[in-house]
Amino acid sequence: MNLYEYMGKDIFRKNGLPVPEGYVVEKQSDLKEYRKPVVVKSQILLGGRGKSGGIKFAKSGEELKSAVNELIGSKVRGLAVTKVLVEEMLNIQHEYYVSITLSREHRAPILIASSSGGVEIESVPQKEIFTRVIDPLIGYSDYIGREASKFMNLKPEIASQFRSILRSLYKTFTEEDCELVEINPLVETKEGKLIAADAKVIIDNDALYRHKEFSITDPEKTPLELEAQAKGYSFIELDGKIGVIANGAGLTMATLDALTLHNGKPRNFLDLGGTDNVEIVANAFDLVLKADPKAILINIFGGVTKADTVAKGIVEAKKRFNISKPIVVRLSGFNEDEGRKILSENKIETYPTMMEAVERVVKVAGGA
């Protein structure tokens, strides 16, 4: 789960990281008295806010009011702004980059830091980027900070602040179950202080049960995807016209790939998981039908999932939702003969292999 900047900064503050003084504003009446120059930042879950007009500067009370007025209710990069973060303006001397994320290859956290901050890290030359895998059993220790400071050529007074930031950042990464903690830019002020001017924090979805304080509706999910999520289905909308229900993430992906290679375009990804429940099968149809496909392909390899249960679910769904669209089923595995018998008794087309079913559904859906 991607957190808003203000939430990330709350977490940073809690873990001892220096962040600018600031507060969240949803409406004009939330504004506090103007005392010094501020930055007004739209709270959206996409980068590039500055370039798209989502960040404004205010050097008077009037300017602050009008900045808030302009941003709240507007759209930045297509996303509605409902909150802004009002923060003290920093006197910037230099901008650094620092993040900790997961290295899958090493099954360990990796520290990434650079003296060239304030721009996308992808655009920084490799030789200016320090990377260091952290042994999870050791965790962060100051020798890692010393290695990084040396690489980045930090002055001693900045290096000591940087080490303490790394320590707190690592603590945040582990204790808050983060996939990513990123500070870009990490600002060195003219007064010689390091401050996290931005905060990008992504929490591992599988660990959300221990972080119930975060609840964000993913703005990139469609209404139907959100409905599916609430019902416990792994479901993604795509832009084709063949509805897909399969079991297992890998087999579902392979089904989409096979359709695509046959010039058929899938309307969705729906992984039924391992189930022996007729209702779960029937409700999956409800979701796919709402996506209004031209035809529906069911691809089930019954290992744990019993083929006859799936067949009963398909028959039940056809009756309940009065489906007239073509349904093509591939059923294989545990109790497959019974499953196929149930389907043919109800005049639903079945094929023993995935390839035959894919070819057939592309044909009945009218090609690509």
Next chain:
Amino acid sequence: MGVLVDRNTRVIVQGITGHQGSFHAGQMMKFGTKVVAGISPGKSGTKFQDTVPIVDSVADAMSFSPDATMISVPAPFVKDAAFEAIDQRIKLIYILTEHVPFHDSMDLISEARNRGLTVIGPNGPGITVPFECKIGIMPNQIFKEGDVAVASRSGTLTYEIVESLTRSGMGQSAVIGLGGDPVVGMNYIDVLKLFEADPKTKKIVLVGEIGGNNEELAARYIKEHIKKKVVAYITGRSAPPGKRMGHAGAIIEKGVGTAESKIKAFNEAGVKVADYPTDVPGLLK
């Protein structure tokens, strides 16, 4: 010795009284696996299917001399269950559970490796050496004994490929599900080493998917170190970037982890890549 397990492997099941745990422990026993004890805190003194003793802890199960454990407990309890097994130095730890926080996985995998123990998973379907030992949830009926070793990041897709091998008369020497999470205990390179060293294995199938760069690393390793024939299948060619395709690990981010990149890496290593799962047996010939 087969790959990691064989007919003598003594297996315990952590979470044997759960819905999943009990069904699959039963299936494992039908397959021929030596299930020597089950763990279910507070249920000691009872027996699973009238034969397998149930005990309260892994420590209590040590009197049955286990070589391997299958962990099938809910995600929030996996780290504790794995630490319990690691503490008792169980050599092979297979974690079936899905949705384990990856920080937990990182910690338990590091602790295990530090002691020279093997973790496979989380979020995998198991390991099978037909018809000597099966740990996990793979369907019993798809296997045939033979010389093809299979390693995969997915479940049902693996069954699909194994079944098509079996239908083509190609039996398997070992089938290992590595798990669909971003952090797993064993990756392709680890199993490639085992497959290369296993006298029974003559050919290797790698089943990959989008996300991460494990397939690319495997391709490079094959080019330099593997003499046996390898065929691959990669799924997720049609997946849009930024969308997790079911598995937590299956996502294309910032262009990393695309199917094209993986297929290219395998081709460069001389590994043929199947277009469809059912094309795998043909490419092995």
